[in-house]
Amino acid sequence: MIRASNQLTEKERKAVKALITSCQAYDQTYREPYLSNMLNFDPNMPAFFLYYKEGELLGLLTVYADNEDVELSILVDPNHRRQGIARALYKSFEEETASYPIQSVTFQTERVFLDRHPNLASHWGLIEDEETETWLGRDRSPYTLDSRSDVKVLLADSSYPEEIAQLHHQAFSDAKETLEVSHRYIAEALDDANSLLYILLKEGQVIGVCKVDVSGNSNYLYGLAVAEAYRGKGYGSYLARSVVNQLIVQNEKTFQIAVEDDNVGAKRLYEKIGFVKQTQVVYLKQKV
Structure with a gap:
């Protein structure tokens, strides 16, 4: 089951943070997706897509859209990858936001994740943008x-x-x-x-x-x-x-x-x- 929403409940936010922590520990990543829709150009547009199986949160897609060129982040529980969860989340995003004036979609990821999954971009028909960011702590x-x-x-x-x-x-x-x-x-x-x-x-x-x-x-x-x-x-x-x-x-x-x-x-x-x-x-x- 996938739940699409423009805001997270406190219970959902807690589960999402646990999923983020699990993925970061497994992937050695650091960037946290933005868990608010307050900057999105349409506050009614779904910004969070949560994939559940038997009540357990296994996947998350977030939408950052301060203009019509939107940025997506997708996280899937490390123990449930290669099961089509990411694809299902993206399909749900396409269906639920079809009526909104989205002009382009960009996926956010990290270099360390791409290095571990070198075929990911081509598998999804994606290419790297020239612009990159460094996150420092x-x-x-x-x-x-x-x-x-x-x-x-x-x-x-x-x-x-x-x-x-x-x-x-x-x-x-x-x-x-x-x-x-x-x-x-x-x-x-x-x-x-x-x-x-x-x-x-x-x-x-x-x-x-x-x-x-x-x-x-x-x-x-x-x-x-x-x-x-x-x-x-x-x-x-x-x-x-x-x-x-x-x-x-x-x-x-x-x-x-x-x-x-x-x-x-x-x-x-x-x-x-x-x-x-x-x-x-x-x-x-x-x-x-």
Whole structure:
């Protein structure tokens, strides 16, 4: 049986996290799929497909769709692979989302998984996209931070959404981000209990932003950006380290961050402040 839903119940979320942990331990992977539909272009579109057999969750397909070019993740219990579960999940996705304006489908996986399954892409009729990401991790050791009076790092509230959205759009517009999407990111990050939105203030102006997803097994930092006029001056490093230090006090989780592999400067920054490579995320696209 496959259940399609736009939201997970707490019971389902617990079972999904157990499946993710099992797959990661077996495959030596690190990337956790996003377990929210809050950024999807249509909140009613099914975002989670759960494959059950005799009441046991054996497979999961997640849909990330902040625009009509959607990204899928598929996980299957290690003891039940090569039984058609992934294919069944994808078929269900195609059927349930046929009425939505999806333009393209990309599958997310990791290099280590492809190395173990070298025929996977060709078997599904997929090819690798040139863009890849590196995911880095860090333990809970706090940073020694110099006391600074010129900047503040604090959780954002509803006072700054326009400034944050403009900064976000400036930083990520090359990645098919529209201003509307940036506004949605910021609004949802402020509303969602599993998302934290930190800002870097200088003279009352927002010059940096960093979002954190705390729904997984790690604190996942993403969308870290500094206004163009302030880049290369240590503000990004200060923001990241400040966020880590604040989160160490708030929960017991370690840290993850992702960076596109062609963003050499950002990768160098994260490595400089102690983040270590965990995995490379690869995107598989359908042959045209």
